[in-house]
Amino acid sequence: MTDSENRPTNNLSSKLNHLFASMTPAGRGSYSVEEVAREITASGVPISGSYIWLLRKGQRDNPTLRHLEGLARFFGVPPTYFFDDEVTQAVNSELALLRALRDTHVQKIALRTVGLSERSLHSIGEVIERVRELEGIDQDPAGPPAPL
Incomplete structure (x- = not known):
């Protein structure tokens, strides 16, 4: 690993x-x-x-x-x-998520999605994945994208 x-x-x-x-x-x-x-x-x-x-x-x-x-x-x-x-990998995924959630930019974006429809959240998720591809970032550090 x-x-x-x-x-x-x-x-x-x-x-x-x-x-x-x-x-x-x-x-x-x-x-x-x-x-x-x-x-x-x-x-x-x-x-x-x-x-x-x-x-x-x-x-x-x-x-x-x-x-x-x-x-x-x-x-x-x-x-x-x-x-x-396997435990190490699971814990490290959680740590990566916690690190991301500490980022004020991530927090602001997440808070702005509160109250949006399921359809809008799905669209935002797709845009984020596309931007990650454009920037050459293969995968979300917390794991594969989950359906929103």
Whole structure:
């Protein structure tokens, strides 16, 4: 599983880095490894920022189940995110949708569609797909277009 849109491959470091890149606090950049370590430790699972850094760099790749559960809980994903590629793919699709919904331009467009008829929504969906084709964007980042 790879793609050019910053989605992880099958290894732990890529998946963890993807979570750091995707799950950012509102109004600022990514969490630091020290912030994540403090929160996980405060939840009862001792872990250091340097250990998380080693995991992110791929220099450690066999963390304990407790550490993976702590990381998963912090980022709000199921622990199977790190083991099951189907779960990883499903979660990454949800993360892509959340990233898109954070975009104020996307929010404005979505809000402007409230109250439109089913037929109008379908037409807007078709226009968006055509513009994506013209710009060379193959597919909606959240998956194939659903019928509106």
